[in-house]
Amino acid sequence: MRVNFTxxxxxxxxxxxxxxxxxxxxxxxxxxxxxxxxxxxxxxxGSCTVRLDGVPVCSCLVxxxxxxxxxxxxxxxxxxxxxxxxxxxxxxxxxAKGATSLDxxxxxxxxxxxxxxxxxxxxxxxxxAFIDAxxxxxxxxxxxxxxxxxxxxxxxxxxxxxxxxxxxxxxxxRCTGYETIMNAVRLAAARQSEAV
Amino acid sequence: xxxxxxxxWEEALAAKAExxxxxxxxxxxxxxxxxxxxxxxxxxxxxxxxxGELNDWEVGEDSVRLGASVPYTSIMENLRAELPGLALASxxxxxxxxxxxxxxxxxxxxxxxxxxxxxxxxxxxxEVEVESVRGSRRIPIDDFYTGVKRNAxxxxxxxxxxxxxxxxxxxxxxxxxxxxxxxxAVCAFGLALHPSSRxxxxxxxxxxxxxxxxxxxxxxxxxxxxxxxxxxxxKIITPSVAKQFADLCAAACNPxxxxxxxxxxxxxxxxxxxxxxxxxxxxxxxxxxxxxGAA
Ligand SMILES: Cc1cc2nc3c(=O)[nH]c(=O)nc-3n(C[C@H](O)[C@H](O)[C@H](O)COP(=O)(O)OP(=O)(O)OC[C@H]3O[C@@H](n4cnc5c(N)ncnc54)[C@H](O)[C@@H]3O)c2cc1C
Ligand code: FES
Ligand code: FES
Numbered sequence: 001m002r003v004n005f006t007x008x009x010x011x012x013x014x015x016x017x018x019x020x021x022x023x024x025x026x027x028x029x030x031x032x033x034x035x036x037x038x039x040x041x042x043x044x045x046g047s048c049t050v051r052l053d054g055v056p057v058c059s060c061l062v063x064x065x066x067x068x069x070x071x072x073x074x075x076x077x078x079x080x081x082x083x084x085x086x087x088x089x090x091x092x093x094x095x096a097k098g099a100t101s102l103d104x105x106x107x108x109x110x111x112x113x114x115x116x117x118x119x120x121x122x123x124x125x126x127x128x129a130f131i132d133a134x135x136x137x138x139x140x141x142x143x144x145x146x147x148x149x150x151x152x153x154x155x156x157x158x159x160x161x162x163x164x165x166x167x168x169x170x171x172x173x174r175c176t177g178y179e180t181i182m183n184a185v186r187l188a189a190a191r192q193s194e195a196v
Numbered sequence: 197x198x199x200x201x202x203x204x205w206e207e208a209l210a211a212k213a214e215x216x217x218x219x220x221x222x223x224x225x226x227x228x229x230x231x232x233x234x235x236x237x238x239x240x241x242x243x244x245x246x247x248g249e250l251n252d253w254e255v256g257e258d259s260v261r262l263g264a265s266v267p268y269t270s271i272m273e274n275l276r277a278e279l280p281g282l283a284l285a286s287x288x289x290x291x292x293x294x295x296x297x298x299x300x301x302x303x304x305x306x307x308x309x310x311x312x313x314x315x316x317x318x319x320x321x322x323e324v325e326v327e328s329v330r331g332s333r334r335i336p337i338d339d340f341y342t343g344v345k346r347n348a349x350x351x352x353x354x355x356x357x358x359x360x361x362x363x364x365x366x367x368x369x370x371x372x373x374x375x376x377x378x379x380x381a382v383c384a385f386g387l388a389l390h391p392s393s394r395x396x397x398x399x400x401x402x403x404x405x406x407x408x409x410x411x412x413x414x415x416x417x418x419x420x421x422x423x424x425x426x427x428x429x430x431k432i433i434t435p436s437v438a439k440q441f442a443d444l445c446a447a448a449c450n451p452x453x454x455x456x457x458x459x460x461x462x463x464x465x466x467x468x469x470x471x472x473x474x475x476x477x478x479x480x481x482x483x484x485x486x487x488x489g490a491a
Contacts, residue, residue, distance in 0.1 A: 001199055019197035019241060020231045041232040043225055043294055044378060058293045061228040063221055065199040066245045148292070169377035170291025 005067045007031060008077025017064045024048045024059035026067075027074060035075035035143045039172075046171030049144035050074045056151045058170075075143035078150055082124035085154065125195075126150045126188040133184035137175035145171045149185050157192055159185070200242045205249060205327075208354060211242055213329040216351035218242040222250070222265045223297030225290070226306045250301065250356070259362055261325070264301025264355040271300075279360055281316040281367035281386050288312055288371045291378050301355045304340065307347040307406070314341070314407030315386030316369050318399030321361040328352040334359065341406035365389035366480040368473035371401075372457075372465045382457040385445070385469035389477050394418065394427050398470070403449035403462045413444030413470065430485040433478050438471050445470035 003014045003026065014030045022041070027033045027050070037047035041060045048059045051073040059072075073081050123131070126149050136142050145168060152159060152167035159167070164185045173181060200218060202208040212218055218240035221227045230236035244250055250265035253275065260278050262271070268286035272295070276283040282300070289295055289312050303313040304324060322337040326349055335348050342348050349355070367388040373379030384401035396417050398410045420437045421427055446467035451459040 019199040020237070022228060022232060042229045043290065046291065046293055049293055055296045056293050057297050058225075060232065061224045061294075061297065063199070063224055063228060063231075063241060063243065065201060065241070066221070066224065066243050068201065166377075167292060170293045 001065060003064050003068055005069060006071045007033065008073055008080065014064070019063075019065060021064045022060050023050070023052075023062040023064055023067050023072070026064045027059060027072070033074050033076055037140055037143055039140065043170075044172070045141070045144070046148065046168075047141050047144040049147045049171065051147060051151060054151075056148050073147070075146055078146055079121045079124040079127060082126070082150060083122075124150060125191055126153060126185070129188035129191065130181075130184040133180050133187050135176060135180040135184035141171060141173040141175075145173070145181060149188065153185070153189055153192060157189065159189055161186075197238065198240045200240055201246060202242070202244075203246050205247050205356070208242065208244060208247055209327060209329050209352075211240075212354055213352045215240045215242075220244055220305065220354060222302045222305075223267065223294075223299055225294050225298040226302055244301075244354075255362070259359045262300060262358045262360060264304075264357055265299050267297060267299045268295035278362045279316075279320065280363050281320050281369050281388055282313060282360065284367070284369035285312040285316040285371075285384075285386065288369070288373075288376075288379075288381075288384075300358055304347060304355055304358070305349075307341055307345050309341075309344065309404060309406055310381045310384075310402040311407065312369075312371065312381060312384060312401065315384050315399030315401040316367070317358065317360060317386075318407060318409050319367065319386035319388040319397045320363065321388075321390075321397060323359045324348075324355060325357045325359060326350075326353045327356045328354070332356070338409065341408075344405045346406075361390075363388065365391045366477035366484075368476050370469040370473050372469070380456065383449075383451070383462045383465050383469075385466055385473055387470070387473040387477055389481050391427060391481065394422060396421070396474075398445060400445065400448060400466055402456075403451040403466050405450065408448060408450075410445040410448035410470070413441050413448060416444055417441045417474075430482045432482070433474065438474055441474060442467040442471040 001017050003017050012031055014026045024036055024038055027036055036050050036059050039045045039047045043058045043061050049056050050059045053070050126146055130136055148168055148171055156163055200211045202211050219238040220242045222244045250263045252263045253266055254261045255278055268289050271286045272283050300313045303311040317337050323334040324340050325334050340348050369386045371384040372382040381402040383403045386399035388397050396414055398414055400408050446463045449463045449466050451462035453459050
């Protein structure tokens with residue numbers, strides 16, 4: 001079957017999709033977006049986390065056919081998504097005159113850079129914080145954690161440690177022992193509140 | 197495999213009537229695991245995501261009509277006052293990502309003895325509204341679970357909603373697992389006080405082939421509370437009564453040994469959870485009873 005949906009602001013069409021296929025498989029194997037990782041395929045690890053109509057979900061547990069006509073954001077589009085959000089709320093420090101409306105932000109699409117890889121764009125605050133805090137070791141868990149952490153910071157700009165642990169409780173990391181990940185999210189939250 | 201994508205409830209019922217073997221998929225958090233691991237190759241998948249009303253809930257006078265696909269996250273965020281037991285249970289399900297997709301309709305569809313919604317539904321009192329092209333009926337929750345991962349749905353029926361009694365007293369949910377997140381229950385226990393009918397109801401998860409109520413324990417406790425005038429005098433429940441209640445709850449189990457725990461551990465843990473949830477809810481009831489008395 002064919003599935004039409006929006007990924008990182010761009011309309012995508014996936015062909016020859018098997019009816020039992022997961023969104024994760026479509027993203028990785030059909031659309032060339034390998035950011036979301038495949039580790040367990042059973043919802044346990046969160047490394048495949050993407051946003052579906054804004055909501056963080058395990059893409060390995062969403063049937064491809066269920067995303068028809070819907071919006072998906074993957075880690076590849078996270079930086080642009082975060083930038084549009086900041087601009088939409090009038091906190092954009094670019095030269096653009098006049099605040100982007102929330103509506104515009106919701107209908108954002110990636111420009112200029114290659115939304116396939118996410119390369120060439122400046123990192124989002126949460127991505128930069130993960131690097132600065134040394135929260136990335138093998139990096140396999142990182143895309144899922146970034147998507148989950150970014151969504152939490154969107155909802156809850158001043159999270160407690162308990163809030164962070166709860167928001168990331170669906171994401172496993174086998175390398176870091178989580179302390180550096182906690183530091184990274186605290187750092188991103190602190191920078192975000194300074195920027196206001 | 198065919199992917200059926202009904203745009204309305206009527207279309208979904210028609211599709212299910214035409215293809216009774218079609219497997220409905222809501223949040224997909226049970227179905228997709230089975231497909232990913234090749235444990236299941238249904239001929240038809242019947243997507244319910246397009247049917248908006250399955251995501252709605254209505255708070256009525258006595259009960260909440262909870263759409264089958266309302267995700268656990270919404271229950272936690274919006275229905276904590278009306279359905280405290282179910283909201284607590286929802287919060288223990290898996291992880292935020294899973295709670296954003298999975299809901300009570302899927303939990304009932306799977307009807308696993310370990311499903312966390314079941315003890316809360318049994319304790320609160322609920323009816324499952326199911327429908328087919330033949331018509332609609334309501335299945336009392338006590339009659340819904342018919343065997344290990346079996347439920348009372350006919351092949352052409354879909355779950356439309358669950359009608360759950362609104363809490364009129366304290367409710368608790370307790371679950372044993374190795375950590376706080378992403379844990380399938382070793383065993384679980386739900387308890388609800390119903391002050392207007394002066395009854396206590398229970399629900400036990402993962403300690404019998406199906407979710408069950410501890411009916412003998414309820415009867416014993418209801419009689420003991422009545423006899424001692426506890427509902428009116430708001431006294432602390434006598435330790436011997438609490439112990440007898442806990443023992444009867446443990447006796448209501450019919451557990452197995454498996455990778456998550458042994459049968460005897462499960463029985464033991466259910467007794468402990470029964471005593472604790474009774475104490476927590478009763479303390480809370482006494483608290484409100486005392487405030488009302490003073491007012
Ligand atoms: C990693 C992980 C952890 C989990 N942890 C827990 C846990 O802690 N506690 C727990 O209780 N569960 C847990 N689950 C299981 C699952 O998340 C729940 O059972 C959830 O409630 C299923 O809901 P769903 O909408 O995703 O169901 P789906 O997977 O879409 O469907 C489940 C079943 O119900 C049927 N169905 C769905 N909707 C309807 C309907 N409207 N009418 C008729 N049939 C229907 C489907 O055909 C299928 O048989 C976990 C799952 C995963 C992957
Ligand atoms: S790959 Fe989806 S949760 Fe592990
Ligand atoms: S950095 Fe290796 S799994 Fe997290």
